[in-house]
Amino acid sequence: MPFLRGNLGFERFSVAGFDSQIFTDEHIEIFRGNAAGRNESSSTENVHVGFLGGDHLFDQEFDLHKNVINDATHFSVRIDTNQIPAAIRTAWLQMELAGYAKDSPSGVATKSQRKEAKEAVEQRCEVEAASGKFRRMQQFPMLWDFANGQLYFGGSVGTASAFGIDLFERTFEVELRRVGAGLIAQEWAIENECFGELDDLVPARFVATHEHHSLPWANEHTQLPDFLGNEFLLWLWWMTENDHDTITLADDSDVAVILTKTLALECPGGESGKETISAEFPTQLPEAMRALQSGKLPRKTGMQIVSDGRTFDLVLQAETFAISAAKIHLDEEEEFSDDDRIDAIRLLSDTVDMMYHAFLARRINKDWDKEIKQIEKWLKRPESTQIKAAA
Structure with a gap:
């Protein structure tokens, strides 16, 4: 539990629109219904975002005693991506084109062969993605101080972490504003x-x-x-x-x-x-x-x-x-x-x-x-x- 152990690193957001003075079992159920890993997909371009109980990367357990501490809720978001790196895609395409070029009298793949090479790479991407070989999981701890209307986000806010912020806003129907100078x-x-x-x-x-x-x-x-x-x-x-x-x-x-x-x-x-x-x-x-x-x-x-x-x-x-x-x-x-x-x-x-x-x-x-x-x-x-x- 990063906010509860060791050194700290966070950015803050103000939370507006949360209409409850206390955190209840109803809110815990919302976490459970949006837990990370509940929905899987083999899509090469898909991003899955879900909540974690805060203990580790696969923690899907939530309850009031565990997650609500001193008028604050401790949890995490996990962001799963299943994308083939661009460098690998490029390498596979070059390998396919090299095969066509080797058998071509001109030594260069034709337009139709280039199209076939791209289709072959896409099929390979689907197979490799389905295997889970390129799945990447990122975990971002959060501390929601609902008593004071603030969310502590463990880490620097970037493109990936923005998915977690969006999930939080949509799930609890609140509005976040980054607290800066x-x-x-x-x-x-x-x-x-x-x-x-x-x-x-x-x-x-x-x-x-x-x-x-x-x-x-x-x-x-x-x-x-x-x-x-x-x-x-x-x-x-x-x-x-x-x-x-x-x-x-x-x-x-x-x-x-x-x-x-x-x-x-x-x-x-x-x-x-x-x-x-x-x-x-x-x-x-x-x-x-x-x-x-x-x-x-x-x-x-x-x-x-x-x-x-x-x-x-x-x-x-x-x-x-x-x-x-x-x-x-x-x-x-x-x-x-x-x-x-x-x-x-x-x-x-x-x-x-x-x-x-x-x-x-x-x-x-x-x-x-x-x-x-x-x-x-x-x-x-x-x-x-x-x-x-x-x-």
Whole structure:
């Protein structure tokens, strides 16, 4: 059960339209009726998607005691494909054509022979697919925190995993929205009645000689301000480098932050490419600062945070707010139940969001221009000063 054991990696979705306050046997029956592996097909182009009980790749068992934990439902989706790889199809076709060419006076297969070769390959694909030799199964763990209207998706959302998201929406008649930097910012602004101020924001210019009005990695299909995620990571970097490693959150609690392990940056102008740095404290290395000074923006960074007495290691992706390689630190001989694990996942997500909220409050504040100037001054430090500070 990935969300209940080991390190964590997930993206989040908001869930709208679920009209029940509790999870019941009726919902468990829905899982059972859509379990993976119930319907088989030999089609070479077919994709089968179904739910799993969460224990392993063939787990079709669901019940309230097993799957519902602390007002959250733990399960998986399995995506089965039965497709012949394109390279193999091409090889089979070349072999068929070579046979015809060998017997041809011209040494080249005729038009009718090429058609026969393609038909032979299609027949072979059907036979090979029916054998199950090329069947591929992918499993994606999910944690549905129905009490808080969120779905944790274990892994990165891509073409294959989109089938699982679609199945979830259709089966439970809900609507999912990917929770990224832009959506978090928008929902925070609406709740705090400052949507107009947020809507007026444009990408900040941290290096005077590098100005950009959009980011090449931005999602062209949305107007959400995902660029604020990149600015948030840069702001965290500046804060921690200037002896402000504790952030006061909206609930008056404090969270301690250290940037560690990994750092990925990219040029928003597409001029100087990408850079990835791995070190115990990558932001303290001179090459990291040089990357910032050249106009690059952070897209991903590792960090350790301490919130409510609990320590977490994680890697945060700026635009999607995807969390990977997350570890929940436990005290020696601490008893940690599945309920505790769910609470820790909620604490981790809430803490990261509230850190971001603290940045957003400063980003729309009238004093932001002063803060930008301080960051610009910090970026202009001589390298010798940076090395001394890191030591």
